[in-house]
Amino acid sequence: MKKFIASVMFALSASVMVSGAALANEGGVHLESANINIHDQASLQVGAKYFANYCMGCHSLNFSRYNRVAADLGLTEEQVTKNLIFTRTDGEPTKAGELMKNGMSPKQSAEWFGAPPPDLSLVGRSRGSDWIYSYLKAFYVDKSRPMGVNNTVFENAGMPHVLWELQGLQAKECTKEGEGEHAVEHCEMKTVKAGTMSPAEYDKVARDITNFLTYVGEPAALHRKTYGVFVLLFLGLFAVLAYFLKKEYWKDVH
Ligand code: HEC
Numbered sequence: 001m002k003k004f005i006a007s008v009m010f011a012l013s014a015s016v017m018v019s020g021a022a023l024a025n026e027g028g029v030h031l032e033s034a035n036i037n038i039h040d041q042a043s044l045q046v047g048a049k050y051f052a053n054y055c056m057g058c059h060s061l062n063f064s065r066y067n068r069v070a071a072d073l074g075l076t077e078e079q080v081t082k083n084l085i086f087t088r089t090d091g092e093p094t095k096a097g098e099l100m101k102n103g104m105s106p107k108q109s110a111e112w113f114g115a116p117p118p119d120l121s122l123v124g125r126s127r128g129s130d131w132i133y134s135y136l137k138a139f140y141v142d143k144s145r146p147m148g149v150n151n152t153v154f155e156n157a158g159m160p161h162v163l164w165e166l167q168g169l170q171a172k173e174c175t176k177e178g179e180g181e182h183a184v185e186h187c188e189m190k191t192v193k194a195g196t197m198s199p200a201e202y203d204k205v206a207r208d209i210t211n212f213l214t215y216v217g218e219p220a221a222l223h224r225k226t227y228g229v230f231v232l233l234f235l236g237l238f239a240v241l242a243y244f245l246k247k248e249y250w251k252d253v254h
Helices: 002-024 041-055 066-073 077-083 106-113 129-137 199-217 221-250
Strands: 061-065 139-141 149-151 168-177 184-194
Touching: 041 066, 041 199, 061 066, 061 199, 066 077, 129 199
Parallel strands: 139 168
Antiparallel strands: 139 149, 168 184
């Protein structure tokens, strides 16, 4: 029986590892480390601001409410109403207690972009932060695509490069080394039009948006990890107590 349980546990953990690796390695592209910190409130606030301004026109966050985000990011409801809410519900400005939806119809947007912009509530978990960060940096000019851009991380994505004014435009230049089967292709990104931000500034914006989307994917993580430290401390102390208790109980037996 023990053997059976052990082999089931092994099979389960192996399959989890394989599926994780398969997702992370999708398409075989190299992902840059996002290097985010969900406890960095300033970064989350900047990320939320950029998300509301540049992304929410197309993407909703159907599982988040504005006031929950406000509380977690250290913002007042007034700040949120003024700076993050641009939508209306039934003709009235959307209230802070409402879900972060937008008015885009999936059917129409599927016609415009070839695919409807998905809800991004859980993208931090489905794609992972490194993927989102790399994706936001990987748009390049490709005249054959309807939006004029393609993406090395998400090939043929229907999304336009909405942050192009900040990042500028880049082109993908590839050179082949070697012959026939053994040829290796090296590709590099070259800036063809500078943006309003320096590459370091743009990286920070991409990182802050990624941080925000990662937080949104699991808001409870903000508190869960703090509780975890206390739980471990308690278990450590309890182990010491249990050890002395055991010694006391068994002292006449041994
Ligand atoms: C003009 C509409 C539009 C805007 C604005 C926009 N997106 Fe998108 N986005 C799309 C569409 C359409 C897709 C689906 C692409 C596809 O499946 O081909 C998409 C896909 C994505 C995905 C991949 C989701 C997945 O798991 O497949 C991410 C992540 C994403 N967008 C992030 C952002 C962020 C961050 C911003 C703001 C900086 C943003 N988008 C702004 C239209 C938009």
